[in-house]
Amino acid sequence: MNSEFTLAVHSLTYLALHPGQMATSNAISESTAVHPVRVRKVLGLLRKQGYIATKEGCGGGFILQVKPEDVGLHEIYKITSEGTLIPKCTPANPDCVVGANMKNTLTTIFGNAEKQLESFLAGYSINDVAMLVKKQPSKQISEIVSEL
Template identity: 60%
Template sequence: MTSDFTLAVHSLTLLSLLPDRMSTSDAIAESACVHPVRIRRVLSLLRNNGLIQTKEGTGGGFIFTADPKEVTLRAIFKITSEGAIQPKCPNQNDQCVVGSNMKNVLFSIFSDAENHLGQFLHQYTIEDVASLVHMRHEAL
């Protein structure tokens, strides 16, 4: 899993909790404790996939345009991290039964794992994450 996934979930959750669902990249970066350039890169992925829009000029920022009830963590995973859990295999030795097959075997296993992870993440939406954040905050 990449940090882009976490930053995307963080950004969308923050935007979903704002009354007008808009914030600057600097404010989101401050909330996530990362450099604004990292947030802008993630926000660009989200914008390119239709989850947010940019409003230019004074009072501008990033606007969450999708419905938080419909944006699943699986969708965010696909945007930010698909294939990230695949093992990195060195060159293979075609003369060895293990070496010639290891890459394909591990790829198959980890593809299955990624599919299971996707099914699990599909159960959660940005609205669910926002609710969990709110519940934890109230418990403090």
């Protein structure tokens, strides 16, 4: 899995928790602690898929275009990370039983794992993530430091 998945989920959750409001890439960038250019790249991908809309100029930004409960995490995984679990195998010796079969074997195993992951993620929506985020207690920096 790559960081585009988590950045997309974070961005969509941010927009879901600010319904009907435009959010700038800078505001989302501050929330994600990721450079605005990377945020805009992922937001562009989400826009192309119809999850968000954009408005340029003063008062512009990004806004959620769909209901948060209609966006499954498996959908976001597919557009940002599908295939990333498949191992990258180096060329191996085709005359060796292990070398000749390792790539296909690992591809099958990890392909099945990816299908299981997608099935698991299908049980969660952006709305679920937003509700879980809202349930988490907010901690002040002083509270976190005192726990260390």
